[in-house]
Amino acid sequence: MDSKHIEQLLEKYWNCDTSLEEEQHLREYFRGDVPEPMKEVAEVFRYFDKQQKQQVNSPDFDAVVKKKIRQHRPEGKLVKMFYSYGRIAAGLLVVVAATYFVRQEVRKAYPPEIADTYSDPKLALEETKKALMMISKGFNRAQKEAGKIKVFNEAEEKIQGKALHETKEKESKI
Amino acid sequence: MNLETFENRVLPTKNKLFRFAFRLLGSSEEAKDIVQEVLIKVWNGREQMAEVQNMEAWCMRITKNLSLDRLRSKQRRATDPIEEGMEIRNETLTPHERTEIHENMQRLNEMIAALPEKQRQVIHLRDIEGYSYNEICEILELDMNQVKVNLFRARTAVREKFVKINAYGL
Numbered sequence: 001m002d003s004k005h006i007e008q009l010l011e012k013y014w015n016c017d018t019s020l021e022e023e024q025h026l027r028e029y030f031r032g033d034v035p036e037p038m039k040e041v042a043e044v045f046r047y048f049d050k051q052q053k054q055q056v057n058s059p060d061f062d063a064v065v066k067k068k069i070r071q072h073r074p075e076g077k078l079v080k081m082f083y084s085y086g087r088i089a090a091g092l093l094v095v096v097a098a099t100y101f102v103r104q105e106v107r108k109a110y111p112p113e114i115a116d117t118y119s120d121p122k123l124a125l126e127e128t129k130k131a132l133m134m135i136s137k138g139f140n141r142a143q144k145e146a147g148k149i150k151v152f153n154e155a156e157e158k159i160q161g162k163a164l165h166e167t168k169e170k171e172s173k174i
Numbered sequence: 175m176n177l178e179t180f181e182n183r184v185l186p187t188k189n190k191l192f193r194f195a196f197r198l199l200g201s202s203e204e205a206k207d208i209v210q211e212v213l214i215k216v217w218n219g220r221e222q223m224a225e226v227q228n229m230e231a232w233c234m235r236i237t238k239n240l241s242l243d244r245l246r247s248k249q250r251r252a253t254d255p256i257e258e259g260m261e262i263r264n265e266t267l268t269p270h271e272r273t274e275i276h277e278n279m280q281r282l283n284e285m286i287a288a289l290p291e292k293q294r295q296v297i298h299l300r301d302i303e304g305y306s307y308n309e310i311c312e313i314l315e316l317d318m319n320q321v322k323v324n325l326f327r328a329r330t331a332v333r334e335k336f337v338k339i340n341a342y343g344l
Contacts, residue, residue: 014333016326020304040337047282051302056192056206062185065210069177069217 003035010041175220184216187230190303191237197298198241200287208244212236231305234313238295278336285335286328292316293328300325 006029012018013026030038030045058064118124175184188209195205215236216223226232286294295314299305305313310321 014329016322016329020306023301024304043278044282044332044336047279048301050279051193052304054193054196055189056209057202058206061188061206061210065185065188065213066177066181068210068214069180 003038006038175217175223180217180220183229184213184233187233188213190230191233193302194234194237194295194298195241197286197294197302198238198291199245204244205241208237208240211240215240228309228312231309231312234299235315238313242291282332282336285332289328289331292320292324293331296321296324297328297332301329 006026009018009022009026013023018026027045027049030042031049034042118127191209191212192202192205195208196202199205199208212233216233223229223232286297289297292314296310299310299313300307307318307321310316311318314321316324
């Protein structure tokens with residue numbers, strides 16, 4: 001290849017009008033000895049050439065990738081299902097635990113008002129009976145007293161009956 | 175896609191993916207991480223990728239997206255983005271590599287690292303990897319016009335900053 005042709009090609013190259021094949025020609029040309037004025041351009045093409053030879057600098061790269069590929073299992077439907085159920089269960093657990101602890105705290109803060117005072121059940125029964133008897137006595141007495149209210153009722157009825165009688169008499173007169 | 179197809183068609187692209195991630199991130203460790211992530215992603219999504227025609231361009235596209243994500247989360251964390259950029263550039267080469275590579279090579283490396291993101295991507299894909307314009311459009315999710323404009327700017331920058339200055343000693 002003559003240098004005139006190369007110069008033309010280079011000009012095309014700088015204007016981005018070269019095809020891939022033409023660029024490959026240039027690369028190959030600049031690999032060899034070039035005239036002095038072309039030296040700088042040659043450096044550029046040699047740089048490109050050299051860069052393309054750079055490789056992943058670890059011998060076990062393929063092995064690592066293959067191992068990772070085998071280990072990596074994309075999560076299936078079953079895994080996803082367990083995962084979402086697990087989330088729900090965890091949420092419930094938190095609620096239950098929280099309720100339990102809050103209840104305990106509340107119990108501690110307010111001791112129960114009703115507590116067992118008798119250890120012997122028979123004694124307790126006797127006491128209960130006594131208490132109930134007292135209440136029933138009270139009721140009876142109150143009932144007797146309440147009976148007196150009847151007097152008022154009777155009186156009211158009598159008055160009303162009289163009043164009715166009088167109005168009837170008046171009506172018959174008219 | 176079975177494991178065999180994966181090993182024959184996807185795994186061999188690792189060096190191309192690595193170089194691209196490396197160009198974007200500037201750290202070989204991180205680039206390696208990204209390539210692993212890409213390959214695993216491709217494997218896990220192998221059912222959806224049945225209709226992908228150009229597997230390699232597809233992998234490159236994922237590499238670009240993951241690398242840019244990584245870069246952005248790094249920038250968010252960084253307190254001083256300018257310092258972060260400097261760090262990337264210095265990290266590009268290990269001391270061993272630095273002595274090995276010619277001074278000019280290092281200058282070109284730094285120059286391309288300093289280009290705007292899109293120009294850097296396009297010049298890498300075209301001039302280093304030799305992709306067609308259509309493939310570059312697919313990888314970078316850009317239209318033809320944007321790809322050509324970015325390539326033109328990148329090549330012009332290389333020409334002006336490297337070729338002309340070196341040739342005429344300006």
